[in-house]
Amino acid sequence: xxxxxIHFLANPARFQRFSARILPWLGALTALxxxxxxxxxxxxxxxxxxxxETVRIMFVHVxxxxxxxxxxxxxxxxxxxxxxxxxxxxxxMARAVAPVGAAYALVCLVSGxxxxxxxxxxxxxxxARLTSMLLLFFLYLGHxxxxxxxxxxxxxxxxAAVLALVGVVNLPVIKFSVxxxxxxxxxxxxxxxxxxxxxxxxxxxxxxxxxxxxxxLVFLVLLRTETEIGRRRLETAALTGR
Amino acid sequence: xxxxxSMGGHGAYIWPAxxxxxxxxxxxxxxxxxARAKVQRELQDRGLDRRAxxxx
Amino acid sequence: MxxxxxxxxxxxxxxxxxxxxxxxxxxxxxxxxxFFYSPTEIAAKPxxxxxxxxxxxxxxxxxxxxxxxxxxxxFDVTDTSxxxxxxxxGQLPDLFREGQGIVALGTxxxxxxxxxxxxLAKHDENYMPPEVADALKKAGRWxxxxxxxxxxx
Numbered sequence: 472x473x474x475x476x477i478h479f480l481a482n483p484a485r486f487q488r489f490s491a492r493i494l495p496w497l498g499a500l501t502a503l504x505x506x507x508x509x510x511x512x513x514x515x516x517x518x519x520x521x522x523x524e525t526v527r528i529m530f531v532h533v534x535x536x537x538x539x540x541x542x543x544x545x546x547x548x549x550x551x552x553x554x555x556x557x558x559x560x561x562x563x564m565a566r567a568v569a570p571v572g573a574a575y576a577l578v579c580l581v582s583g584x585x586x587x588x589x590x591x592x593x594x595x596x597x598x599a600r601l602t603s604m605l606l607l608f609f610l611y612l613g614h615x616x617x618x619x620x621x622x623x624x625x626x627x628x629x630x631a632a633v634l635a636l637v638g639v640v641n642l643p644v645i646k647f648s649v650x651x652x653x654x655x656x657x658x659x660x661x662x663x664x665x666x667x668x669x670x671x672x673x674x675x676x677x678x679x680x681x682x683x684x685x686x687x688l689v690f691l692v693l694l695r696t697e698t699e700i701g702r703r704r705l706e707t708a709a710l711t712g713r
Numbered sequence: 714x715x716x717x718x719s720m721g722g723h724g725a726y727i728w729p730a731x732x733x734x735x736x737x738x739x740x741x742x743x744x745x746x747x748a749r750a751k752v753q754r755e756l757q758d759r760g761l762d763r764r765a766x767x768x769x
Numbered sequence: 770m771x772x773x774x775x776x777x778x779x780x781x782x783x784x785x786x787x788x789x790x791x792x793x794x795x796x797x798x799x800x801x802x803x804f805f806y807s808p809t810e811i812a813a814k815p816x817x818x819x820x821x822x823x824x825x826x827x828x829x830x831x832x833x834x835x836x837x838x839x840x841x842x843x844f845d846v847t848d849t850s851x852x853x854x855x856x857x858x859g860q861l862p863d864l865f866r867e868g869q870g871i872v873a874l875g876t877x878x879x880x881x882x883x884x885x886x887x888x889l890a891k892h893d894e895n896y897m898p899p900e901v902a903d904a905l906k907k908a909g910r911w912x913x914x915x916x917x918x919x920x921x922x
Contacts, residue, residue: 520902524721531734555776574741582730589726591889592862598804640791652802660894670897701752
């Protein structure tokens, strides 16, 4: 128990110096990317030959799906860093990532539903893609709940890390569900081996929005990790009565 | 402007989709900023913030 | 160092075993994970009458017929090797058209017609402006329902 505490003070302090320097710039970049991304998505991008204007829902839906999955991969990596190497910053960063990933998964599910109603003719179906994406959202909620379920926050950290690692099996299921089984959801358009099946005039706004979602993800994770470091410091101070 | 809002008759689906994105992500941003401000205030009150430690 | 190494192998081992277990379960459940059956699968293994299931395929061009009252629509669903006649009463989704992929929920009647009570349009993975789609069609490089040729510029 005594060993990691030295580590804890050294590493998070370095992290805080780094994030304090980068956050203002990253915040400005995030705002810029969101402004130009939304402008391109709503005003510049042409309607689709089949979906008409409804194609615009894709610009908020697809990046949310991509980065919620990437954030989960990060969450699992942080879980491994905590369980195997007892990295002290990993637990705090995992607490910072989970709510952001959950919000992204929620945006993906709800915006997809608003696309499915006019295009497919239904708000929701229990096909493999939609179901596995819903499972990802619940894994995030489970992580948030588990990490707060114990009086001893380090026990909560470890329980949540185990859940994050178990749930990582869901990621390939989400990605390949559209290839492995017949689903109502269409197969991949951008991330496929023979190149994207999206015209550049629609692909460019999508990629700008993807950059905007990524910038926001990094910004929120840094900001929230900093908060968690401070919160843990307050906890420790309260325990040691300083 | 009316044409932009109606989005070819599908505005009722497109605007809520953008609405949930802005509401969920904007809400998360505000919540995160507030939580950080609160923690920083408490750290300052107890003389545990970064600047106080660097002065020491 | 050795304790960390041990924990790492323990983690990788249990994660690997868990992944294999999930994989086996998914393979075993394959039948219920399939959202719809193709006309070829229906022809090879006809489902019991009255059993609710989903079929999917492309709406065969020229096969869509509306009844006199305009409420019932019949059309052929094809996967290019087999075709199934579908009858549906109700509102069709926006994307429903000849050549479009659809998924229908219903039962196979004794006369071999699929009585659908829900029809969903299946979107494909192609996204482009209408002018580009028209140009590609005019140039004879692409037909709706087919993959778009490599470069859509």
